[in-house]
Amino acid sequence: MNHFLGLIRKTIIFTLLLSVAIVIGALYYMEYELPDIDALNTVQLQVPLQIYTQDGKLIATFGEKRRVPVPYDKIPKPLIEAVLATEDQRYFQHNGVDIQGLGRAALQLVMTGKKLQGGSTITMQVARSFYLTRHKTFGRKLREILLAIKIEHKLKKEKILELYLNKVFLGNRAYGVGAAAEVYYGKHLSELTIDQYAMLAGLPKAPSTLNPLANPEAAKKRRDHVLARMHEQGYIDDATYKKAIEAPLDASYHDLQTEVKAPYVAELVREQLEQMYGDSIYTDGFRVYTTILSRLQNIANVSVRDNLLAYDQRHGYRGASQNMGIPSIDNMDDWEKELRKIPVLNGLEPAAVVEMTTKSITVLRSNGDLTIIPWSGLSWARKQVNADYLGPRPKQPNQIVKLGDVVRIMPTTHGNYQLAQVPKAEAGLVALNPQNGAILSMVGGFDFQNSKFNRITSANRQPGSSFKPFVYSAALEKGFTLATVINDAPIVIEQADNSLWRPQNESHKFYGPTRLRTAIIESRNLVSIRLLALMGMPYTVDYLKRFGFMGSQLPPGLSLALGTALVTPLQMAQAYAIFANGGLKVVPYIIDNIRNSQDQVIYQARPLIACTKNCSKDTAVAPRVISAQNAFLITSALHDVIERGTAKRAKNIGRTDLAGKTGTTQNQVDAWFAGYSPDIVAVAWVGFDYNQSLHEYGAQAALPMWMQFIESALKGKAERMIEQPPGIVSIRIDPITGKRASANDPAALFEYFMLPHVPEKENMTEDTVPSYMEHDQASDSLY
Known part of the structure; x- marks a missing residue:
């Protein structure tokens, strides 16, 4: 008997020591072998990229998973009660492991031989979803239990529940209850009813097969089960239960609702972000605020659509x-x-x-x-x-x-x-702020779904006469004036292949001696060609680079005066901004700032600012590329294009602070209008993706689009004329000769001049044109 009692005593001691060893081993394993769960305090859930306008309207979302993280204090109490009633009714009492639940699961396994129940608490599900696989093995279950205990010692119950409700998959690409509310009901989580909360709470068991879109009958049965559990546990009273159980199954798929249609903007931003941060942009919860203004983007959308449809209808069914x-x-x-x-x-x-x-x-x-x-x-x-x-x-x-x-x-x-009918022609419109280069609106085609090619940033097209202001700006820099007279007469040029080029005006008429202001207003081709010949190609090409054009875009012949360069609408907008802001070169940009999932600014744009006086020391001042006097003179001439020239239709807008230029390329392949006020630059383009005639000029195809946009964009804004800078004087001239007129000449008119180039007795003539022409004839390759 003593031997037997001693054996029992030793067995008990051994069992106790073994238990202690197991506990110590488990604690050691938890501390040193299990993953560090401190990261759960700052866990980064996979949240898609969201792109907004400058004024906070959603443009687009990119990412495979839809997730709208919701902090615990913003999760509605009825939803929490529905989840607890169904998933883990003793959640706030246990320490991460529910012994009763595990006992039921073990009993079920013994009786059936199958792992029908896992006995997992919400904490154990959090452990599994963040650190483990879903394979049902005893080893995984043990690690799950140990991790759950460790998590409970590190995190508050509320934090664990918040992680669960934001991480759990609920079907149809919805991760977390915030996204599920949007997917199934098109509402914010706080706007749902008891029956809808019950629907969401029932989904974690089998989200792909129990969701109301895949199997409405099974989904309703599961919802009713959740409601019954809530009723049994006293979360809802009899009346609430009866009303909820009789509620119809009103779930349906709701795609993510954007607030502003700007797909070309979204794609451009996405491409830029991918270059900056890589593929992490789709999961790290970045929120990007662009420079786009929702009101102007909506106006641009309507302007492009209306005018492209109108063009298409003019050309038949x-x-x-x-x-x-x-x-x-x-x-x-x-x-x-x-x-x-x-x-x-x-x-x-x-x-x-x-x-x-x-x-x-x-x-x-x-x-x-x-x-x-x-x-x-x-x-x-x-x-x-x-x-x-x-x-x-x-x-x-x-x-x-x-x-x-x-x-x-x-x-x-x-x-x-x-x-x-869907138009075959395409169109684009871009607007930017000439004071800092911020892109305010962008439409890159008729429909992004039909064609993802962004014609604003990627279509290299000939600008036609809308390019002439840059050539005339070069002439003013060289000493020509808006009163300089050049002969609008026939020109014949032998090209490199020995063929002859005979350029003409669009009217097929010749107008004789013409002042440069008139040549700009009426878009006289022959005057522009002779002017370029007088200046010389090397000087002109070098000068045009000031506007952002690259040498590779500029053809080496006199056809450049007619706009045979290859440029994008965005480049044209940037170049016209130099005239609008008084001679400073701003750089177009579209991303204003980027915020991470913690709402911290991780990128803030620092654009060049067109600042000329009272600039703060922190301002990145845009470089001056042409003089303020030059910009003023070109703007004065382009203002007259609208007042009495090729764009006089735009006078119907009823503003006097607008300037711009039409453009039509050879055979009417491209139609343009580029125009501005001191507050906004807008460029409109119409054409076919494959070189095909529009059978319309810029004033017919592109100008109405620009007018519709700019009239609405500037509605309610006071007129603001470009300021006349120092060094500009207004002098009476003879309209025929361009020379200074006498005080009593009744036909005289006023013209602006830069002080160094005020006409005295003689005005510049084209006496030297033949020598320039002879010099260029052999090397020009035109059309």
Whole structure:
């Protein structure tokens, strides 16, 4: 007996020592072998990149996971109660491990031989999601338990629950309850009802199969189970339970709602960020605030769309994209499905013609609605015979469409719909602040979904006459004046291939001796060519680099005077900003600041500022590239382009502080208008992606777009003329000779001059033109 008692005593001591050793070993393992969980205090959840306007409107989100982190104190109490009732009802009582839950799981395993329950607490799920795999093994379960205990010793319960609710996958790319509220209900988390909270709380069990989009019946059953648990545990009373259990399953997929349409901006910013930070931008929760102003971006969107559609309609209807056959009741469902496969492009919706009368058509839309298009929405559609000719005006719908035709429709301002078509031509518009280069709006094409090519930043096109102001600026720097007279007469130049180039004005007329101001206003090609010849190519090309143009963009012949350089609309906007701000070169930029997930500014733009007086010592002053006097004179001439020149249509805006220049390239391939006030520069371009004639000039195709934008952009702003700088004088001249006029000359008019170049008795002539022309003839390669 003594031996037996001694054996029991030794066994008990050994068991105690073994237990102590196991505990010590577990503690050692937890301390030194398990991952360090201190990082959970500052964990960086994968949050997508978000891009905003300068005034805080969402432009775009980039990233595979949708997540909207919500701090614990902002998570609604009913949602917390729903989660606890379903996932871990003793959460605030246990130390990370629920012994009862583990006991149930173990019993289930013994009885069935299957791992049907894991007995995991919320803390254990946090341990698993941050540090472990989802493979069901005993080793993983042990590590999960040990990690949960360690986490509970380091973090507060509220922090652990916050991590769980923001990390958990809830189906349809939604990670965390904040994102799930947006995906399934299109609302902020705080706006949901009890039944909707219960829906979200039931998803962690099987988010891919129990969500209301994949399996509505199973989702409702799971929701009702959560509500029942909440009722049993006293979180909701009888009335609330009854109302919630009877609520319909109103979940549906809600895509991320952007507030401003600016896809070309978003893509440009994304590319720049990827170069700066790499692929981490898609997961690190960056918020980027651009220089874009939402009001101006919305105006630019409408201006490009309206005017490109108007251009397209002026050139006739090209016909339906396809025909689906004869409509009948039996095939309407199939037609709807086919229409849903066709994307809506910039508000142009696909529809199929199902009925016609003598003055209207009825179309089936992708949502199943039948919409009547009245004759007023059809009568514009003259058939496009070819690029130069339109057919006769239609008199009834059957001359335009056939039954079964798949067409595009768009809403009108009167609440009706009209026939439309996706334009083949493209357009772009960019506006920037000439005082610091901030890009205020950018539209790079008709529809980003249809073409992701950004014509503002990437399309190298000939600017035509909109390039002439830079050539004239070079002339003023060389000593010419706006009163200098140059002969507008025929020129014949032998080119390198021995062919002859005979440039002409757009009117195909010659106007004789012409002052430079008049040549700019009327866009006289021959005067521009002779002026470039007088200055010489090397000087002019070198001078043009001041505006940001590279030598490789500038052709080495006299055609440069007509705008045969290859430039982007953004480059043109930057160059025109130099005139608008009085001669200083700012650099266009689109990212104002970048913030990390903790709302700390990690990047802040430091743009060059067009500052000429009272500049602070911290200001990065933009370099002066032309004199203020030169900029003033060019602006004065470009102001007259609007007042009485090729852009006089813009006088209808009713402002006197605008200046600009039209541009049309050879064969009307490109149409431009570049214009500005001291507050804003805007450049509009219209053309085809492949060199094809628009059959319209810049004043017809591009100017109306610019006018629509600038009129709305400057609405309510006081007029602000460019200031006349020192060193500029106004003198009466003879309008024919450009020489100083006598005080009593009734035909005299005033002209501005730089003080060093005030005309005395003689004015510059073109006596030396022939020698320059002879010098350039052999080397020029024109057109």
